[in-house]
Amino acid sequence: MTLWEHKIEFVSLMQTTSLQAQAKMSDAAYEPGGDMSNVKEVTDRTFESEVVHSKTPVLIDFYAQWCGPCKMMAPIIDEVAKDYEGKLKVVKVDVDESGETAANYGVTAMPTFVVFKDGQEVWRRMGAAPKAAFVSELKDVI
Numbered sequence: 001m002t003l004w005e006h007k008i009e010f011v012s013l014m015q016t017t018s019l020q021a022q023a024k025m026s027d028a029a030y031e032p033g034g035d036m037s038n039v040k041e042v043t044d045r046t047f048e049s050e051v052v053h054s055k056t057p058v059l060i061d062f063y064a065q066w067c068g069p070c071k072m073m074a075p076i077i078d079e080v081a082k083d084y085e086g087k088l089k090v091v092k093v094d095v096d097e098s099g100e101t102a103a104n105y106g107v108t109a110m111p112t113f114v115v116f117k118d119g120q121e122v123w124r125r126m127g128a129a130p131k132a133a134f135v136s137e138l139k140d141v142i
């Protein structure tokens with residue numbers, strides 16, 4: 001293995017370790033809409049009014065309770081909601097409970113993150129990522 005390959009492997013391992021540590025801090029499944037959260041749970045019934053008709057850009061976290069990477073991203077999504085309060089609305093859609101919305105927007109993997117602006121999808125990302133990388137991508141669209 002070359003030095004470059006070792007470096008790539010090391011960086012990948014560090015990112016994974018960081019995500020695992022963040023997941024442990026979240027202490028199991030994230031409870032959307034809890035007292036300490038700025039993240040709202042949205043359903044098939046409320047998606048259009050909460051997302052499509054929102055005057056503020058909306059970050060949607062399509063997740064499942066059983067999804068490990070979703071649990072790893074939960075504290076990051078909560079931090080993003082707090083960091084961008086007033087500039088970005090952050091919601092979560094449980095794909096098992098709101099399968100119609102997930103299907104309508106082509107969500108086939110969890111977690112999937114989508115930003116809506118003026119009623120239209122403007123950004124999409126699938127999979128877990130460290131906060132810095134996630135926010136770097138997100139900043140370009142909000």
